[in-house]
Amino acid sequence: MKIETQVLPQDLITEILLRSPVKSLVRFKAVCKFWRFLISDPHFAILHFELATPKPMFTNFHESIFTMDLDAPLDSDPLSEKIKIDFLPPIYYCTEFLGSCRGFILFECYHRCDNPDRPLYLWNPATRVHKTIPPSPLYGPPSPIYYDFYPRRYSEYSRFYHVFGFGYDSSKDDYLVVKLSIRPLFPNRDFALVQFFSLRANMWENIEFTDSPCLDLSKERRPGLLFNGILHWLVYDKDKSMNVIIAFDLMEKTLFEIPPPDNIALDHSSCNLWGHSSFLSLSLVGSDTIDIFVMKEYKLQSSWTKTHVLSFSGIPCPDQLGPDQLGPLCSTKSGDIVVDYDSGVLVKYNAKGEQLRVWEDRFLRVSRVPMYTESILSLPGVSEQS
Template structure:
């Protein structure tokens, strides 16, 4: 008597079904069978899943807080209730020294971290646990013993560091770590490290005057990747007003985005992506305003989207970081995260274990299964699936090739 064969679904149908699952479910599904593990681990599947989920992606906020003598890292689902502990994931990335550790930006599910105590960049996918360490001396002109190298000045090429961040060049399938600053001649200089080529690029020769914005430049130097470009808030010496400087990673060109004229009376705090738009948060003495650019790089499309009168709240300051799926706003304030409506009424809050915003780093990232391309792909290690041992094993890449790729050229500013 023949045994009945267990019916199975066609492979292409299985693929279509799996592509509809969120990242967390896919990571669990890798344990079902070898074929599923192989499929979900395939870079082409990861890219297809990333592209398909673009309409309704899952975003999380990464919080790194200082608690007494140690640091803790956790992430929260931005659209989940703040009181929902099931949406919180505690991550086991070790932070040896909070004050020498910084988040420098995020891109396509990867977060760029700088650990100046151990002199490395860390490119990390919190969703999968995959990460690589890149020695700062490999990526840039970095001398840990130089008195000019500080938390805010990673490369010895700069006298002033204006911007830093990570972005993706889809035309070359390459991730770039980018630094922008002034050299000893006060000329704007851009240095980029290619993760695909394991080589540095130097683009310099701008005679147009820019400078960092404000004394505390953490919010301003943070590079926001959006629409194929990294964006920074800077001071235009020629205009004597703040502007957004955008560096396109595909054509390697700079352009200026002027701020709305009505906003110049307030102090711009930081750039963000809210509601799928480039947004700017402004703070006055007792108010916070959010302007959004509804059509990218079209000045007339700047729209005052949100106005919060802080006198109606019990918070001295609030930094909006996200629009939830409804009409509510999620923001960071002294003591943790808060969610409030358009009238400024508090809906819910989540206490943070760090009581001071100065003792908290945060970044927003999108969940993804993506891995790093080419050179660093062979150096990635997938973390074990159990939370206790997750994210503990990492191999560092070898030294950069002696053949250094440099691109020295001049360009013009696009208005």
């Protein structure tokens, strides 16, 4: 009997591969030369990333890492198989996520004999590609003026608060690890220092903003929100005696302020920044509701619009919730909103603010949850065998 082999058109093969998980694509490279060439093409990697669905990433008390399928059927387990960080020494015992961008996770690990100069790590959980980011260098000694007025605090120079962020500079095809710090300039006045590690240059660089607001970073422990190629933090402005939104443009390397909605007091205990659909969004927590604001036109204060009021009455969560513990986590492609309650409880709401589903897992640690999108993208200067 004659057997005929049916050959699929190359365009159809490409469409199927674009919707395949990364774990399968890595294996598919061995099928034939065409598949290997196609999957290794940077343009294919970008298209694959754009079609992938973002998922929240969690750790539990045993330091296992999972992702969650927010659109999983009600009768299925939404958690993925355990993802292991297999390149760290066993002496590390706690992982803190500091950012996520284009399939890569920025995190730091605490050591049983910890020190402030611990390194950071970039990691692609799907391909296992990783890179160690060295600690940022000390920014020289304080100025003589500072030392003359505060000689006792000279040894405490490196103990000032800082916040991190991670993003992508599309103009240079470069990934940046960003560290925002406050440094002394002269008595009773500080200035902002932005240090960023360029993956392409493989080095840290410094930018001083001596005309920046006088900021207090002691309350902001959340990573910078990456939105529209810009990192955002909610910090306290000591000159204005209020919280403000500070942003750092990864392409222009500029630091600026985003105006909040009129007549809204931003408070770390009740406010969160996040991205809702294609808009910068702000959530304000009340006694039993969460108000959602979106900025319809970026940087335009008058474009802030309240879009949702979400109720969390009846949800099993602690009586006292901190800033890292309550707030919207993400919005799905269908417009649903997922709220993180940091007590092992996540709740999905539809566009009308109605509760659709409650996930509860008391073993999950859900603070500092990054949104992770699986990708086969590469890092500049880092091989796939890393």
